[in-house]
Every structure is written in C-alpha cells, then in structure tokens.
Amino acid sequence: MNSFDHAVKASTGGPLHAGEITTVQLNLGLKCNMSCRHCHLEAGPGREEIMADEVVDGVISLASKRKGLLFDITGGAPELHPRLMELITALKSLGHRVQVRTNLTILTSPDYIHLIKFYSENDVNLVASLPCYLEANITAQRGEGAYDASISALQSLNDSGYGERLPLNLVYNPGGPFLPPSQSALEEAYKSELFERFGITFTSLLTITNMPIGRFMEELESTGEAASYKKLLVDSFNPRNIDALMCRHQICINWDGALRDCDFNHALSIPTSGDAPKHISEVDWKKIEGRKISTGEHCFGCTAGSGSSCAGALDTGDESLKALAI
Ligand code: SF4
Ligand code: SF4
Numbered sequence: 001m002n003s004f005d006h007a008v009k010a011s012t013g014g015p016l017h018a019g020e021i022t023t024v025q026l027n028l029g030l031k032c033n034m035s036c037r038h039c040h041l042e043a044g045p046g047r048e049e050i051m052a053d054e055v056v057d058g059v060i061s062l063a064s065k066r067k068g069l070l071f072d073i074t075g076g077a078p079e080l081h082p083r084l085m086e087l088i089t090a091l092k093s094l095g096h097r098v099q100v101r102t103n104l105t106i107l108t109s110p111d112y113i114h115l116i117k118f119y120s121e122n123d124v125n126l127v128a129s130l131p132c133y134l135e136a137n138i139t140a141q142r143g144e145g146a147y148d149a150s151i152s153a154l155q156s157l158n159d160s161g162y163g164e165r166l167p168l169n170l171v172y173n174p175g176g177p178f179l180p181p182s183q184s185a186l187e188e189a190y191k192s193e194l195f196e197r198f199g200i201t202f203t204s205l206l207t208i209t210n211m212p213i214g215r216f217m218e219e220l221e222s223t224g225e226a227a228s229y230k231k232l233l234v235d236s237f238n239p240r241n242i243d244a245l246m247c248r249h250q251i252c253i254n255w256d257g258a259l260r261d262c263d264f265n266h267a268l269s270i271p272t273s274g275d276a277p278k279h280i281s282e283v284d285w286k287k288i289e290g291r292k293i294s295t296g297e298h299c300f301g302c303t304a305g306s307g308s309s310c311a312g313a314l315d316t317g318d319e320s321l322k323a324l325a326i
Pocket of ligand 2: 245246247248261262263264265293294295296298299300302
C-alpha cells in the first residue's frame with residue numbers, strides 16, 4: 001500500500017473505489033501545436049501518437065450502449081485528430097454531452113478556425129486553457145505568441161456565443177511549484193481583467209494543480225524543487241476532497257485504446273487495477289463502476305488544499321466523507 005492509500009484509508013476506512021461513471025474522457029493523441037512547460041503528457045508538434053480508427057469506432061460503439069454521459073475530449077490538441085468532427089457528431093446523435101479541451105491557439109490557425117462554428121452549432125462545451133491573464137506568465141509557460149493567439153481565439157469564441165449562450169470555461173494552473181489560489185477569487189480577477197482589457201466574457205474559471213510528473217517534474221528536478229513540491233502536496237492532504245476525485249466518476253480512454261483511471265495515470269502508464277477492463281475492446285460497465293482505483297504518490301496532487309480535477313477545485317465540504325461507499 002502506498003502512502004496515498006494509507007492517507008485515504010485513515011480518512012475513510014478503506015481503499016479508493018469508483019462510483020457511478022458519469023464522464024468518459026477521451027485522449028485523442030499527443031500531437032499538439034504547442035510544447036508547454038507544464039505539460040504532464042509531454043505533448044508537442046513532434047509527437048505522432050493519435051487515436052487509431054478502430055479505437056474511434058470502439059468509442060462510438062461504446063457510446064451507443066449507454067445514455068447521458070459526458071464525453072470529455074482532450075489531447076494533445078484534439079483539433080488535430082482528422083475524425084474529431086465525425087466523432088462529435090456521432091456522440092451528440094447518441095444523446096451524449098460533449099466537451100472539448102482546447103488550447104485556444106489552434107483555433108486561430110486557418111486550418112482549424114472553422115471548428116469554432118462547428119463547436120457552436122453542435123452545442124459543444126469548451127474548456128480552454130489560459131494559465132494566466134497576464135502576457136508574461138503565458139509566454140513563460142506556453143511560448144511567444146501564445147498570449148495574443150489565445151486572446152484572439154477567445155474573442156472569436158465570444159462572437160460565436162461562447163461565454164453567453166454556450167459554456168466557455170477557462171483553466172488556470174500555477175506557473176511554478178505552488179498550489180492554486182482560491183478558485184472563486186481568481187475567477188473574479190480573470191473576469192475583470194479580461195473584460196476590461198479585451199471585452200472577453202467566459203463562464204467559469206477552473207483551477208488545476210500541477211502534477212509532479214512529465215515536463216513539470218523535469219523542471220522541478222532541474223531546479224532542485226521536486227522534493228519540496230511533493231512534500232507540499234502531501235502536507236496539504238485534505239480528506240474532504242476524496243469523494244469528488246475525478247477517478248471515482250470517470251474512465252479515461254487513451255489514444256491506443258487503453259483504459260485508465262485518469263489522464264495522470266495514463267501519463268504514468270499505470271493500468272486499471274485487478275480485473276477491471278484494460279482496453280476499450282473489453283469494456284464491462286459493471287467492472288468499471290466499483291473498480292478499485294490504481295493510485296500513487298502523484299495522487300496527493302488531487303487532494304491537496306482545495307483539491308484538483310479536470311473540472312477544477314473540488315471543495316466538497318465536510319459532508320463528503322459520509323457519502324463514501326467504500
Ligand atoms: S499543455 Fe496542452 S497545449 Fe500545452 S503542450 Fe500539453 S497538450 Fe499541448
Ligand atoms: S491522480 Fe488520478 S487516480 Fe490519483 S487521485 Fe487523481 S484522479 Fe484519482
């Protein structure tokens with residue numbers, strides 16, 4: 001048993017198990033138009049991994065067997081997958097909600113700008129990464145030109161109804177080895193800065209803690225801050241976040257068809273545990289719901305402070321422990 005399992009057991013009396021699955025996260029591949037410093041997947045223009053046709057077909061087949069799920073599509077840059085529009089159309093026609101995680105800059109490229117209209121016409125929820133509202137911090141994390149491109153994409157999205165009629169959530173992640181500040185306070189600052197300077201509106205801000213893995217971990221090691229950052233995450237363990245941990249309510253399908261408890265386990269090549277299905281070709285919902293979650297030291301990144309998930313801070317409150325069916 002690792003130290004995260006010990007901490008969970010001390011709080012809840014048992015190991016971490018999944019409950020009802022409401023979200024399927026799809027990682028369409030590692031190809032990206034950017035190479036961000038904090039990327040836990042080490043995605044970039046040189047990566048060729050992409051979801052194969054048989055896996056895409058498997059996802060559509062899986063979606064036909066269950067109703068009312070949220071399909072949360074990510075990458076790399078999911079826009080670079082040649083079957084993205086076809087996949088979204090199929091999932092929507094099967095009655096599911098669809099959310100795409102976009103890095104914004106890709107939506108300013110002449111080859112992909114048409115996707116803004118497509119997303120809008122298909123009621124696709126957008127989650128857009130904007131690690132800061134200040135140019136210097138975005139440039140440091142994402143490279144030259146990323147700030148202007150992100151602002152331009154946000155303005156185009158607003159023009160297409162995002163931020164008003166359609167949900168447009170922005171994602172903040174810290175620019176260094178520290179926990180995110182209060183999500184609600186930071187959202188206020190983002191809203192006023194982006195509106196006053198650019199007339200941009202959005203729905204909500206999601207704060208996400210940097211995981212000590214991938215490119216961010218390499219940076220921590222190069223600056224000698226890896227041990228202190230991991231200690232910060234452990235010392236900030238907050239059991240009130242356990243119930244809402246995203247792995248308890250979702251399953252991830254990787255670009256190669258592998259099933260994972262979450263995107264971070266995917267980055268670390270940690271398989272689902274025990275007899276839980278390992279590949280999309282073996283999906284058995286009964287074994288996915290109720291599976292024991294595969295954990296590791298990195299999991300402290302999800303329980304630290306106000307908590308962290310692909311849907312932002314967790315903040316589940318004191319009642320959460322009572323709801324744990326483990
Ligand atoms: S963080 Fe997102 S935008 Fe940046 S390299 Fe990774 S996948 Fe691409
Ligand atoms: S890293 Fe993944 S498996 Fe671990 S707690 Fe977070 S969501 Fe769950």
